[in-house]
Amino acid sequence: MPDNAGPTRRQILGGLATALAAPGLARAQSAWPERPIRWIVNFPPGGAADILSRILAEWFGTRLGQPIVVENRPGAGGMLGSDLLAKARGDQHLVMISNAASHGIGPVLYANVPYDAVADFTHIHLVGTFPSVLAVGPGVTAPDLAAFLAQARAKPGEMTYGSGGNGTMNHLIGQLLARAAGVELTHVPYRGSAPAMTDVMGGQIPALMESLPTALPNLRAGRMRPIATSEPERSPALPDVPTFAEAGFPAVASTNWFGFSAAAGIPPAVKARWEEEMGKAMASPEIAEKFGRIGVRPGTLGAEAYTAMIRSELDKWREVIRAGGIKVD
Numbered sequence: 646m647p648d649n650a651g652p653t654r655r656q657i658l659g660g661l662a663t664a665l666a667a668p669g670l671a672r673a674q675s676a677w678p679e680r681p682i683r684w685i686v687n688f689p690p691g692g693a694a695d696i697l698s699r700i701l702a703e704w705f706g707t708r709l710g711q712p713i714v715v716e717n718r719p720g721a722g723g724m725l726g727s728d729l730l731a732k733a734r735g736d737q738h739l740v741m742i743s744n745a746a747s748h749g750i751g752p753v754l755y756a757n758v759p760y761d762a763v764a765d766f767t768h769i770h771l772v773g774t775f776p777s778v779l780a781v782g783p784g785v786t787a788p789d790l791a792a793f794l795a796q797a798r799a800k801p802g803e804m805t806y807g808s809g810g811n812g813t814m815n816h817l818i819g820q821l822l823a824r825a826a827g828v829e830l831t832h833v834p835y836r837g838s839a840p841a842m843t844d845v846m847g848g849q850i851p852a853l854m855e856s857l858p859t860a861l862p863n864l865r866a867g868r869m870r871p872i873a874t875s876e877p878e879r880s881p882a883l884p885d886v887p888t889f890a891e892a893g894f895p896a897v898a899s900t901n902w903f904g905f906s907a908a909a910g911i912p913p914a915v916k917a918r919w920e921e922e923m924g925k926a927m928a929s930p931e932i933a934e935k936f937g938r939i940g941v942r943p944g945t946l947g948a949e950a951y952t953a954m955i956r957s958e959l960d961k962w963r964e965v966i967r968a969g970g971i972k973v974d
Contacts, residue, residue: 677915678711678738685741687726689719689837692809693856693941694742697772697903700935704926719837722812723747724758731760735910740919743768743906745814749958754812754966754973762959767907767916768952770923771944773936774902776876777818778860778883779806780869781852782845790873790892793852797828805831807841807853811973814901815854817962818875820971825894845869856901857882858939875899882940902958904944904951920948 684702688694695717702713718726723746730741743766752762760766779790787793797804808815811834823830833850835841838859845853846868853860853869861882863869871886877898879888889897905923907916926932927943936943946954965971 677912677918678709680738681712681714682709683739684713684715685726685730685739686715686717687719687723687741687744687747688717688809689839690717691859692838693775693858693901693939694723694744694903696858696939697936697941698742700932701772701905701926704929704932705922708922722751722755722810722816724751724755724760724812727762728759730906730908731765733908734765736908737911737915740769740905740907742772743904743955745902745958746810746812748904748906748955749902750814750817750962750966751812753959753963754817754971763952763955765909767909767911767948768955769905769907769916769919769948770927771946771951771954772903772905772923772927773941773944774900775857775939775941776874776880776888777815777854777899777901778857778864778871778875778886779819779822779852779854779873779889780845780860780864780871782848782850782869784848785851785870787872790887790889793872794826794828797826797830801829802831804828805833805850805852807833807835807844807850808855809838809841809859810834810836814899815856817965817971818897818899819854820969821897821899821965822889822894824969825889825896842869858941861940875901880940881937902944902954904946904955916948 684698686695686698698715702715706713718729723744727747730739733739748762752758787796806819816832819830819832838855841853842863844850864871871883873889873892874880874886875889877890907919933943
């Protein structure tokens with residue numbers, strides 16, 4: 646047959662079949678999400694992870710055409726819920742709120758973490774940043790951080806502070822403060838933020854280190870009193886409350902963070918869609934207003950930058966834990 650012969654009948658029919666199938670393939674690829682999306686919160690209800698997740702679940706539920714079902718799977722400093730997603734490789738309908746405890750501190754604090762904080766996830770976007778706050782209950786007379794530390798120094802080991810659990814950012818910030826100030830603060834881990842705050846307000850423990858979004862309603866109501874925050878600069882939500890750095894402890898400066906992550910191995914198109922939608926949410930005045938009410942700054946880091954940030958946080962906390970000899974209690 647001559648080199649310039651036209652296409653054969655078989656080639657024509659094959660090309661026609663491919664052309665006819667293409668719209669179907671496109672429809673299959675664009676059908677996501679095909680069913681409700683499960684959103685894992687790896688801490689109990691009422692905490693910062695839960696608050697942010699429910700704000701965003703409502704937002705996405707109206708935009709993706711499928712409901713978002715929020716599931717609280719707390720335990721082990723956020724690692725139990727994280728392991729659920731890590732073991733769901735390729736699941737396009739399961740996501741989570743990743744955070745400093747489960748993806749920055751726990752993996753380098755505990756010996757047998759069942760997942761790789763980077764490789765076992767598809768990290769999509771930073772959701773928000775905010776400080777932790779040291780708050781005291783109604784029975785504490787110390788007017789400021791210096792007086793609080795003086796009271797702790799006078800009775801070594803008797804000054805306790807609560808947090809929402811071992812291995813959380815709030816736990817570690819308390820340990821950093823104790824070491825920087827040269828005092829003994831006894832950590833009391835709780836199964837979530839709500840019971841810790843209840844005990845502080847009831848006088849069972851004198852103080853707690855808590856994420857600002859979680860603590861803010863009780864601080865505004867006067868049921869607890871803030872005496873210092875953890876970021877280098879004062880929070881707009883608590884402009885009259887000094888930072889640990891202002892009080893002479895720059896080593897305690899730490900920013901709490903939450904992000905959004907999906908399972909490893911999801912299709913690139915699903916990852917790109919999530920990143921696009923999360924970027925729109927973070928740029929939305931509606932989300933900014935809701936986050937601002939609870940003292941949270943919307944995140945600006947997309948997938949690549951957020952993944953790099955997690956790697957950096959792992960390196961940072963690994964060195965902090967090693968240098969300070971910090972162990973879970």
